[in-house]
Amino acid sequence: MADVLHAPALYLYPLLAGMLLGVLQIVLFFVGAGHFDHGGGEDGAVDHLLDATHLGDVFDWLNFGRVPFAILILLLLVTFGMVGIMLWQIFPVLPAWSYAFGAAPAAVMVTKITGGWIARLLPQDESYAVNHDHLVGHRGTVSLGPLDDGRPGSIRVRDEHGELHTLRARPADAGMKIEKGAVVVVVKAAEGPGRVWLVVPFEEHI
Template structure:
């Protein structure tokens, strides 16, 4: 059933779960985090307006539970629901469910599963572990470039602690032409450019942690 042509969406979801586990394991080894990177791709919960997509994110507990956890729950539920549906129909009627119908049914079943799982996890995960902080609160903090060389218009990845002491990953570039930031260099974040992208200057307090 895993490799049947009709169940390919659920096979893809299963392999995505495995890929996430591998990437997160590698990221932990190199001192990064897939969860934080995904969090940066989505809007800050405090900046969301009352749009339909934003309401859906709130309903799914986005901002109260790390986005990677919600993604894993979604993929696992989607894959299991799709395989279970096909297994039952195959056993009873002797044919696979058409992929489009199976995907729609699995998706509609998965959404409330993610909703209830997220609500439950939000009660046991400390609030300061959700990384739901505003990026502009990082201005004035000192970040450390972790890889690449940053130039104006070509940011490099850097890590910076937030007010909870958690390490977040941002993109930083020099605020002035002619400046560069090398890997390992400590940089003062002076301005938020867009999302998790910041302008920075040479740290005037090199001993500041």
């Protein structure tokens, strides 16, 4: 244990942070505050931030939406720290930063695999990501565009409670181009990975 405490800070601090996060989640669970919010809490806020970014696709691949965000971060931090420290102990002559080339991929793969196992153990009637199906039929405005057959852009949509959501979107019809600032209607979720929503111009939807 003493050797571990003298490990490079690049790996020791993530390991300790991940372990602290795990202890915190256990404490919150036993005091009754550890239920992961499915709508507007911890995972809801993170989901809202990621929806308009390509980083959301990465977290989708890591099982975000099926596994609580805090668990994924815990797995990433602990694995990165542990593998980095193991490599430091095996190859002590190498510079500390070089171990990240092994620790980072290992952290991603362990998080992906372990997250998949955890997802299968969690109740199937619960979701740990915000469900935006209720926004189908709502009007929004293109905030990052134009929307076309290329990379998805972004739209901003208000729900029935007046809360603003930012969604990645593309036109429902191939070959269509919708300019930034245009009013659109959310039609449905696109098939495939990621959170991309299909939209049509508001006038066409009428």
